[in-house]
Amino acid sequence: MVALHGCTQTAAAYEHGSGWSRLADEYGFVVLYPQQTRSEQCQYMIQLVRAGRYPPRRR
Structure with a gap:
């Protein structure tokens, strides 16, 4: 699984909390925590919001 941290977080802080x-240890899967710059992550979230894809819609 790829776990992306939020705008104000770091990959290490997100992994810690x-x-x-x-869960990965317990169920035997791998989690990647890529470090992104604050501007990269925030720009991506802005794009999702503008496209109407965030927050995710419940089905």
């Missing part, structure tokens, strides 16, 4: 690593 998310609980994904514990």
Whole structure:
């Protein structure tokens, strides 16, 4: 799984607080925590909001 941190987070902080690593160990999958710059992550989120794809719609 690829876990992307938020605009104000770092990959390390997200890994520490998310609980994904514990679940990965328990259920045998791999989690990647790529570090992105703040501007890259925020620009991506802005694009999703403008496209109407964030927040995700419940089905």
